[in-house]
Amino acid sequence: MKRDFIHVDDLTPDEIHQVLDLAREVKTKFKRREIFQPFANQSLAMIFAKPSARTRISFETGFTRMGGHAIYLSPQDIEIGKREAVKDVARVISRYNDLIMARLFAHAHIRELAAHATVPVINALTDYNHPCQIMADIFTVQEARSHLDNLKIVYVGDGNNIVHSWLRLAARLPLHFVCACPPAYAPEAATLELAREAGLSTIEIIHDPMAAVQDADVVYTDVWASMGQKHEMEERKKHFQGFQVDTRMMDAARAGALFMHCLPAMRGLEVSDEVMESPASIVFTQAENRMHVQNAIMLFLTGQG
Numbered sequence: 185m186k187r188d189f190i191h192v193d194d195l196t197p198d199e200i201h202q203v204l205d206l207a208r209e210v211k212t213k214f215k216r217r218e219i220f221q222p223f224a225n226q227s228l229a230m231i232f233a234k235p236s237a238r239t240r241i242s243f244e245t246g247f248t249r250m251g252g253h254a255i256y257l258s259p260q261d262i263e264i265g266k267r268e269a270v271k272d273v274a275r276v277i278s279r280y281n282d283l284i285m286a287r288l289f290a291h292a293h294i295r296e297l298a299a300h301a302t303v304p305v306i307n308a309l310t311d312y313n314h315p316c317q318i319m320a321d322i323f324t325v326q327e328a329r330s331h332l333d334n335l336k337i338v339y340v341g342d343g344n345n346i347v348h349s350w351l352r353l354a355a356r357l358p359l360h361f362v363c364a365c366p367p368a369y370a371p372e373a374a375t376l377e378l379a380r381e382a383g384l385s386t387i388e389i390i391h392d393p394m395a396a397v398q399d400a401d402v403v404y405t406d407v408w409a410s411m412g413q414k415h416e417m418e419e420r421k422k423h424f425q426g427f428q429v430d431t432r433m434m435d436a437a438r439a440g441a442l443f444m445h446c447l448p449a450m451r452g453l454e455v456s457d458e459v460m461e462s463p464a465s466i467v468f469t470q471a472e473n474r475m476h477v478q479n480a481i482m483l484f485l486t487g488q489g
C-alpha cells in the first residue's frame with residue numbers, strides 16, 4: 185500500500201526517528217556533494233495553489249540533485265478544484281509522475297488528492313497544517329541541542345497551520361509545547377484534543393506571552409496573518425499587540441534559548457529585526473533543513489529509507 189505524508193502523525197514515532205536519521209545521512213551526502221541519484225528517471229509534480237519560496241526551491245533542488253526531474257505547477261497552471269476536479273487531477277498526474285507534492289488552501293483537497301492518487305502525495309502546506317515544516321523544525325532542534333529530551337517549545341503568535349503541526353507532533357514525540365496566542369486566535373479545539381489524548385506531551389494554551397516563554401528552550405513564531413488571510417492584517421495587528429518576539433521576550437526565556445521562524449518573516453511585526461539577526465536565531469539553518477528533511481521524506485515514502 186502506498187504511503188502519503190499529509191500529517192506528521194501519519195508517521196509512527198519510530199518512523200519519525202527513521203526519517204530524521206535518514207535526513208542526517210542525506211544532509212551529509214549533500215554537504216560533501218556526493219553523487220546520490222536514487223530518483224534517476226523519476227519525476228515529481230509540484231502543485232502550488234499559493235506562493236512559496238522555500239518549499240518550491242527546496243523540493244525542486246533536492247529532487248533534482250537526487251537525480252530526478254521536478255515540475256513546478258504554478259497557481260495558474262492547474263487551478264485544482266476549479267478548472268478540474270481534485271480526483272481527476274490526482275489520477276492524471278499519477279499516470280505521469282512518481283511523486284506528488286501539493287500546497288493547497290483546503291485541507292480536504294489534499295486528502296482527496298491523496299485518496300485518488302496512485303503515487304505518494306506530500307502535503308506542502310494547507311490552511312490546516314504544514315507537516316514538512318515541522319519535521320524540518322524538530323530536525324533542526326535536534327541538530328542544535330544534539331537531543332530532544334526535556335524540550336520546552338514556546339510558540340508565540342497565531343494558532344495557525346504551524347501550531348496544528350506542532351500539536352500533531354506532540355501526539356507522537358514527548359514535548360512540552362506552549363502556544364501563547366490572543367484568545368480569539370487559538371488553535372483548533374479538535375487538534376488540541378488529539379494532542380492531549382495521546383498523553384505523551386505537556387500542552388498549554390495561554391494568553392500571556394511573557395509568562396509563556398519562561399524556561400523556553402525554543403521560542404518560535406510565525407506571521408500574524410497567513411496566506412489567504414492577508415486582508416485581515418490590520419484587524420489582527422490590534423489583537424497581537426504585545427506578541428512580538430523581541431529582545432525582552434528572548435531575555436525572559438532560558439539562557440541560550442533558540443529563536444525559530446518558519447519564514448517568511450514580517451520583521452517589525454511578529455519578530456523584531458534584532459531577534460532575527462541575533463545569535464539565538466537559527467532560522468536560516470531551519471530553512472536549509474527543509475530540503476534535507478524533505479529529501480528523507482521522499483526516500484522514505486518510496487521505500488528507499
Ligand code: CP
Pocket residue numbers: 235236237238239240309317446447448
Ligand atoms: N516556510 C515555508 O514554507 O516557506 P515558503 O512559503 O516560502 O515555501
Ligand code: NVA
Pocket residue numbers: 309344345346406407409410411446447448
Ligand atoms: N502560516 C504561514 C506559514 C507560511 C510558511 C502561512 O500559512 O502563510
